[in-house]
Amino acid sequence: MHNTSCHAALIGSYGNGKTHTLKFIKRQIENQLKDVIVVYISSPGDRILSLYSNFMYEFGFQRLENLVWRFLEFASGEKNLRKKVNEGEVLLPEILEIGKRRLFNEIKYTDFATAFLKLTMEECKFLAWKYLCGEPIVSDYRRELDVVTPIDNDDKALRAFMSLKRILSLLGNKLVCLLIDEFESVEYLLPILKQKMLNGIRHLIDLNPEGLCLIIGCAPEVWVDIVREYHAFSDRIFREITLRALNEEDVKQFISSYLRSSREESSDPPNDIFPFTEDAISEIHKAAEGNIRRTLMICNQAIDAAVEKGVSLITSDELKKLLPDLFELAET
Template identity: 40%
Template sequence: MTNTFTISDEQRDYSRYDLAGNPFPYSPVPAEDPELYCGQQHVSRVISSTVSSVLATGKSKHLVVTGKYGNGKSHTLKYTRSLLRERDDVIVGYVAQPGEGFVDIYHEFVYDLGFERLQTIAYEFLADVARDETNSYPEDATAMKALIDGGDVLLSEIIPEAIRRLSDVTKFADFARALVHLVYEDTNLYAWQWLTAEGIRYEQRKEMEIHSALDDDTMGVRAFTALKNTLLELGYTAVFVFVDEFESIARLSPKDEQTTLNSIRHLMDQNADGLCMLFGCAPEVWQDVMSEYHAFSERIGQEVALRPLTAEHLTDLIADYLARERIDQPTGNTIHPFTEESLEVILQRAQGNIRQILAVCSRVLDSATEADEAEITTEIVQRSL
């Protein structure tokens, strides 16, 4: 039997289209930190207004972004997150989906922050204490760690006072002990597991003098509030939580769904300052939430809907993607090698769905390259599909 497989790492040559490569994703899943956002202006305005309001006033505000599958909810949330991560005065966490309850949301949020970020927060708090309790004046977490590692500041000098202060700030002594234990080599892994709600044995909790288990929604709300209050105490402006695929709560039992929504509502009620939650949700599920769970939906300040792309938006989207790989920009034609007619066919085929449009454009561009076509016409699109 003849082997028909031909596997090669040789790149396709897109230079005839003034492109260094195929700018469209083969699998149109949003990047972790998207460099390009071609969203709709009404959505950009509402998100910008919500985020800016929280940054300017410090008062909590929340928003839900609705849209059909593939219309850009995840991309929108991740792009907003990437912009906020450029700031030093906020903490941002992304939750891919809400899981089985609020404790899962809390778990994913803390995991997105990561061990090193949370440990840095612990050192920042110790630096605050050291400036008051010792003759050292560490400017930041790095300086605090250096003083401890060098023996210039003994943990025994500052830990009792740190736990006392942090317990006052958080009203949660176990959280205070767990956060402080992130700086101890012997117990930092146990502390991390407790803080992420992974669960640890009684003996491990006892070693850190932690008495409670962080294992349900009520404790998750309490721990999240404690973390946010710690951050505000350290001078951060706000904590941003991005919860994607919120529609998955619809697969929970009615009791679990109500418990989850009530927990988020309690979190919002307990955090009038310094918290911003942005949800990505399918419109039909959000309609059900609004009709069945008024107490929760009333806490959300606004809803903004991503719509299917129009022909005008499509042209801008394709031009922006092509510009990323341009060698030389063709005069007056930002969508070359696509023709306007071919984009109309793609738009109709994908019914305005951004994810499908990007996947089709990627496939069609490769097909045209292999066939050595001068441009992408409607016939090429139809043949490729």
């Protein structure tokens, strides 16, 4: 994935595990690859500006603040710069002037660069953060930041993203990976807004032949429409991955992993699926039809009901007693 732009669509019905899979991908990339930024975005929003803002919120204030100090160390050659500034060994205005000259040579979005450097100043760093996230900033506050116009449309949002990506690249970042969930929400946009949204993402892909990975999670019925109606966008998604419903063994492993992550370290269960039995797992699989979201819902409700009624082992028969309405409906 390093230095290569690759894009994929993760296709699955509601509850089939798109969110779990995207978050799993995030953990795997972060654990296995260095110099990579991975951001999970819960929804694309209604335009590119919204997508950019969601990206920035997930990127996070702390990470962005650390990034500006790393950039100033890179530009000035000073190590432990933040500590030296706080202790008075180095004057911040001098360092900012060095950083400004270097940054203005690297990116052409002057307002973005100015606000980015303002993150070093205690009196206005949170205002700079709001500006960089694309939030509305009144003119008086913009003057305080020394910026002229807000990031308030799709074109400026794309320029801002490209500016941030350039800064990351200067500091050794090889890849920015965007994991966009609930992509089917674009279907609810007005046709002209939907087209603008997809064209904007297509433009983002075209601007980044290297160093960008886009993985979107989408419901199959919406993805079919996108492929049929928006070739310019769908042709740039190199791979489609379809999530299937879980079989009974998958459900058993899934429940086991969830229980394992929730147990106290001192616990010593008789098996990995306790308090469920094998026949209970089979009933859960049939009732949920392999759907991850429904599987979790049934397990949560069953455990809560078992605790309330003092049931220590959830067998198939006990499961039906604990959740009679659900299993009567499933059998019907």
